[in-house]
Amino acid sequence: MADNQQGGFGHDDEEWIKAQRAREAKRAKSAARREDGDGPGLNINSLMDILVIMLVFLLKSYGEEPLKAIDEDLKVPQSASQLAPEDATTVTVTRTAILVNDNLAVDVKDGAVDPSQKSGGGESGMSITPLLDELNKAVEQKKNEQRLLQEDYVPEATIIADQTTPHRLMLEVLFTASQAQLNQFRFAVIKSTFSSLGGQPAE
Amino acid sequence: MARRKREEVKLPQDIDLAPMMNLVIILIPMLLLSVVFMEVSVINVTMPLGGATTSDRTEPEDDKQPLNLAISMTAQGFYITAAGTKMQPMPGCPTGGPSICLEDDSIDPAARFEESRRLYASGDKIRGEEVLLEGLSAYNYRELYNRLSTIKNEFPEETTVTLTADAELPFALTTRVMDVVRFRLEEDSYDNNEDFWAAKPRTEGDTYSILFGDPAFGVL
Numbered sequence: 413m414a415d416n417q418q419g420g421f422g423h424d425d426e427e428w429i430k431a432q433r434a435r436e437a438k439r440a441k442s443a444a445r446r447e448d449g450d451g452p453g454l455n456i457n458s459l460m461d462i463l464v465i466m467l468v469f470l471l472k473s474y475g476e477e478p479l480k481a482i483d484e485d486l487k488v489p490q491s492a493s494q495l496a497p498e499d500a501t502t503v504t505v506t507r508t509a510i511l512v513n514d515n516l517a518v519d520v521k522d523g524a525v526d527p528s529q530k531s532g533g534g535e536s537g538m539s540i541t542p543l544l545d546e547l548n549k550a551v552e553q554k555k556n557e558q559r560l561l562q563e564d565y566v567p568e569a570t571i572i573a574d575q576t577t578p579h580r581l582m583l584e585v586l587f588t589a590s591q592a593q594l595n596q597f598r599f600a601v602i603k604s605t606f607s608s609l610g611g612q613p614a615e
Numbered sequence: 616m617a618r619r620k621r622e623e624v625k626l627p628q629d630i631d632l633a634p635m636m637n638l639v640i641i642l643i644p645m646l647l648l649s650v651v652f653m654e655v656s657v658i659n660v661t662m663p664l665g666g667a668t669t670s671d672r673t674e675p676e677d678d679k680q681p682l683n684l685a686i687s688m689t690a691q692g693f694y695i696t697a698a699g700t701k702m703q704p705m706p707g708c709p710t711g712g713p714s715i716c717l718e719d720d721s722i723d724p725a726a727r728f729e730e731s732r733r734l735y736a737s738g739d740k741i742r743g744e745e746v747l748l749e750g751l752s753a754y755n756y757r758e759l760y761n762r763l764s765t766i767k768n769e770f771p772e773e774t775t776v777t778l779t780a781d782a783e784l785p786f787a788l789t790t791r792v793m794d795v796v797r798f799r800l801e802e803d804s805y806d807n808n809e810d811f812w813a814a815k816p817r818t819e820g821d822t823y824s825i826l827f828g829d830p831a832f833g834v835l
Contacts, residue, residue, distance in 0.1 A: 456632055463639045470646035481655045485735075487744070489787035492794045493658045507735060523732060523783075570657065573786050576732050576747060579688075580782035582789070586662050586832055598657035601790055609794060610756075610812025 479572055479600050480504075489575035491601035492609060497570060500598065501550045503543075505573040505585055512546040523578040530584070538587040547592035568596040658793055662832045682773045684766065684827060686759070686796070688780035688788055690725035692716040693759055697766055705758055715762065718755035718808075727753075728785050751788055756795045757811040760826075763796055764803045767826055776827035799824040 421429070479497055481488045486506040504511040510518050510525070518529055518540055530537030531544075551567075558565045569589055573582060586597065687694040692713030695702040701714070708716035717724070727750030734743035767773070776796055780789060798816040805811035817824040 456636070460632060460636070460639075463636070463643065466643055467639055467646070470643065470650060473650055474646055479655050481653065487740070488655070489790040491656065491658060491790050493656045493797075495657050495659065497655055497657045522736075575785060575787035575790075576728070576735055576743075577786040578782060579780040579784045579786070579789065582786055583832065590662050595662055597660045597662060599660060599790060600655055600657055603654040603656040606794065606814070606816070607812045609791060610808060 479570065481572065481600055481602055486572070486574050488572060488600050488602055490604040490609065491599075492604060492606040493601055494603065495598075497598065497600060498568075500566075501547070501554055501569045501594070503547070503569055503571050503585060503589060505571065505577050505581065507574050507576065510540070510543055510585065512543065512550050515546060515550075517546040518542040520581070523576070523581055525581070525584065538584050539591055540584055540588045543585065543588045544591055547589060547594070551592050551594065566596065567594045568598065569594045570598045570600055572600040658790060658830075660793075660830055660832060682766070682770045683777070684763075684770075684773065684775070685777040685779065685833065686792060688778070688784055688792060689713060690723070690781060690784065692754065693792075695759075695762060702762065705762070715755050715758045717753045718758075719753045722749060722753035724750040724753045724788075725781075725783065726750075728783065731785075747785065747787060750785075751791055754788070754791075756791070757805050757808050759792070760795050760800065760811065761804045763826055764799065767799070768803065774825055774827055775829040775831060777831050777833040779833045793830050796827045796830065797825070798828070799826045 479502065480486075483506065485508050486504065502511075502513055504514075506520070507523075508520055509516055510520060518525055525540050525543075527535045527537065529540055529542055531539045531541050547569075555565050571582075571585065571589075573585075589597070682698055683696070685696040687696070692708070693715040695714040703714065704710055704712050705715055708714075727746050731743045731747035731750065734740075734746060763776075778789060778792065800811070800814040801817055802810075802814065805814065
């Protein structure tokens with residue numbers, strides 16, 4: 413005993429070893445219980461893998477959306493056109509407002525702009541003054557960007573218009589845009605098939 | 616001291632995934648809701664600077680009279696103007712009326728479009744869209760295609776068409792007409808709507824054969 417104490421483990425050591433063994437036994441017991449008691453435990457890793465992949469996929473598609481085609485007061489028409497949208501100045505014509513690159517230009521009421529906002533002839537005027545101001549700003553900004561990137565400036569705009577927009581308002585918007593030196597337009601549409609336009613189910 | 620240290624040694628433990636799971640599970644429904652499973656495409660349109668009515672097409676070199684094809688959309692149907700003359704109404708349409716009258720006389724497109732706007736304004740988007748599509752379905756797109764196809768055979772080089780419309784007609788009608796006039800289909804002429812809408816575009820090599828592929832906006 414005395415030898416033991418002198419040469420080997422002390423009392424504290426023994427206590428510690430005992431405690432350690434007890435812990436190990438407990439751990440082994442609980443592991444065994446996990447294995448055969450509750451059957452194979454739910455493996456959360458594979459679930460996590462799925463969720464993380466979904467998250468990445470959704471985040472990617474979230475960031476890719478170049479144009480907002482559906483909103484509270486906006487739904488663009490369907491078309492069989494297959495051309496991909498490109499980055500350009502956008503003019504959004506919703507049922508309640510006209511926006512240039514997401515900046516509010518002018519309000520729309522009952523499919524028309526207030527005649528006082530139009531230059532030249534009130535009701536029959538074609539040019540919408542606040543829209544022209546916003547467009548000039550946007551065009552100037554775009555020109556500067558292109559100059560910095562050393563690319564040629566193309567006078568183009570993407571028009572995102574609600575499907576119920578009256579033709580008259582569309583003309584006013586296009587006319588105003590042409591006064592801001594824009595003459596190539598792209599109408600944003602929801603990609604669809606030709607057959608679905610005629611009321612036939614899409615293939 | 617050494618013993619104390621030994622006591623602190625911990626066996627490797629799994630990372631606590633619960634907070635991460637919470638985050639991911641909240642993020643996924645949020646993103647799913649915001650994702651729009653619709654692809655957006657575009658239609659190219661030109662409008663000459665200053666908003667003039669003519670297209671930027673160069674004059675043909677030969678003596679052939681320029682076509683200056685124009686389609687005017689009204690609540691009664693389509694008026695087609697080619698080479699300066701208004702096209703006569705098709706058989707079965709009232710004389711003095713549009714070149715292509717409505718296919719379904721029982722539908723009054725102007726009233727439907729007005730009704731649709733009213734429904735949209737009152738917040739009933741689903742019904743609003745239904746009424747809008749009903750209004751659009753009154754037009755005879757098949758006959759429009761047949762007529763344009765005949766014109767194209769006479770003027771194979773022409774690709775521009777000027778579109779005008781009554782003030783109140785919706786943008787959806789304009790895009791629908793653009794879809795019909797843009798590409799040639801397999802046949803030059805169709806007798807019934809089912810075949811017409813089921814038709815595939817005609818191809819020339821790798822590209823689609825163009826009917827009148829450069830729509831320009833004009834002022835009525």
